[in-house]
Every structure is written in C-alpha cells, then in structure tokens.
Amino acid sequence: MPKPSKGPRLASSPAHERLMLANMATSLFANGRITTTLPKAKRLRPLAERLITFAKRGDLPARRRVMRVIRDKSVVHILFTQIAEQMQQREGGYTRITKIAPRRGDNSPQAVIELVTEPLSAKKAVVKEAESAAKVAAKDDNAEVAAATDAAVAEGAAKDAVDQAVEANESDQDVAQADKAAEDLEQTAAKADQTEAQAEEDADVAEDAEKAAE
Structure with a gap:
C-alpha cells in the first residue's frame, strides 16, 4: 500500500479520506466551529482555508471549484456571501485550532477548529x-x-x-x-x-x- 506523503491516512482509503474532510469542511462552514481530533483538525485547516480563498474571488469558476468539495448548496451560499465577506480584510489565517482535553475512552488528543471572524484591529x-x-x-x-x-x-x-x-x-x-x-x-x-x-x-x-x- 502506498504511504501518504502528508502523514498517516485518516481513513481506510484516499477516497474515504477526501469525503470525510469534505464533510468536516461542510460542518465547519455551516456551524463556524467543530470539535474533532487534533490530526484531523490539522488536515482540515489547509483545505478549509483554500476553499475560503476561492470564495473570496466570488466568480463562477471559483464557485464551481468549491462545489466539487462542498455539495451542499446552502453551505456554499453561506461561504460565498457571509464568510467570504468577513474574511475580505484578511490575507490568510482564516481558521484557528485550539487544543482541548483528550477524549475519554481512547485518550486521543482533541481540538476545536473554528473560523476567525473577529474584525482586524x-x-x-x-x-x-x-x-x-x-x-x-x-x-x-x-x-x-x-x-x-x-x-x-x-x-x-x-x-x-x-x-x-x-x-x-x-x-x-x-x-x-x-x-x-x-x-x-x-x-x-x-x-x-x-x-x-x-x-x-x-x-x-x-x-x-x-x-x-x-
């Protein structure tokens, strides 16, 4: 089995991993924050920030590119109309990862990944x-x-x-x-x-x- 270049695979196959990250990104844009394990949060962050960069462009090709990952049209609408507008003054760093207590049972490290919606000072x-x-x-x-x-x-x-x-x-x-x-x-x-x-x-x-x- 080929070894992933970005660390251990988070799911049973590459397709399953892409689908899982897409679902997590959808929940992040819909709710503003999600709680997950630290490795998943670190893998989700670059994907979410790249999708926000596409949303800031606001054109049709960017919307089509985002819809290849986010299949929920209502979430895509929120991303392009609300989140992109909040991030216009920022040039990066759209998300924040905060470590929290380990998960009960298996003691896995957990983290909260959320959108940085505070306005610039x-x-x-x-x-x-x-x-x-x-x-x-x-x-x-x-x-x-x-x-x-x-x-x-x-x-x-x-x-x-x-x-x-x-x-x-x-x-x-x-x-x-x-x-x-x-x-x-x-x-x-x-x-x-x-x-x-x-x-x-x-x-x-x-x-x-x-x-x-x-």
Whole structure:
C-alpha cells in the first residue's frame, strides 16, 4: 500500500479520506466551529482555508471549484456571501485550532477548529491603509523621476542644437543649415518646457497623495 506523503491516512482509503474532510469542511462552514481530533483538525485547516480563498474571488469558476468539495448548496451560499465577506480584510489565517482535553475512552488528543471572524484591529487597518498609500506615493515618485530625467535629456539635446548652430555660424557654413538648427532648437526647447511642466504637475499629485495618506 502506498504511504501518504502528508502523514498517516485518516481513513481506510484516499477516497474515504477526501469525503470525510469534505464533510468536516461542510460542518465547519455551516456551524463556524467543530470539535474533532487534533490530526484531523490539522488536515482540515489547509483545505478549509483554500476553499475560503476561492470564495473570496466570488466568480463562477471559483464557485464551481468549491462545489466539487462542498455539495451542499446552502453551505456554499453561506461561504460565498457571509464568510467570504468577513474574511475580505484578511490575507490568510482564516481558521484557528485550539487544543482541548483528550477524549475519554481512547485518550486521543482533541481540538476545536473554528473560523476567525473577529474584525482586524484598528491599528492593523491603519497600517494596511498606510502601506497602500505609500505604494501609491512611491509610484508617483517614480513617475516624477522619469519625467525629470526626460526633461534633462531634452535640455541636453537643446544645448547640443545650440552648439551646432553656433559652430555653423562660426565656420561660415550654409545659412540654411543654421536656420534648420535654430528651428530644431526651438522645438527641443518647447518639448523640454512641456516635460518640465508635466514633472511639476506629477510632483504636485504625489505631494497631495502623501498628505492624504497622513
């Protein structure tokens, strides 16, 4: 008989084990908590949290994926409408295992596995909002740096055009070439002004976002 990779098998066959875990997950979502042996609770936890992750997506493929395990449509409805909404602010750790006294008779270790329905603390919520605002501000800062770099490149191109025009006049080259260099200089200068204005506007937006985050 093949040896299971995740420890001893909890039932007589793999199919029986999958069915048993599915029934336990159904009871967990329907009641919020169940009491079972510690090995079963540890095996149930990753399955239950994965099903909650599917429920948080909320789309039809996720619902079909969950219904391959949970066959009770009313429990699936509770999972997608109530439990998923309670877990929206969490990024994991949807369940909690608490050890209790051993079972009478065979002295098997028991545990209570339950859904973590408590809302996040105000401090954690503020930290999460601050992290989001910091990401937005960093993105704006990167845009500002890119715009400033483009402005510097344009300014350098304008200086090169000026030097070319001066060299053309000093070496008595064709007047048409000097005029062309002057026109290029005007166009480059206009692009540089436009880029600089855009950089200032992006800097103002980044500053407003940072103030809003504070």
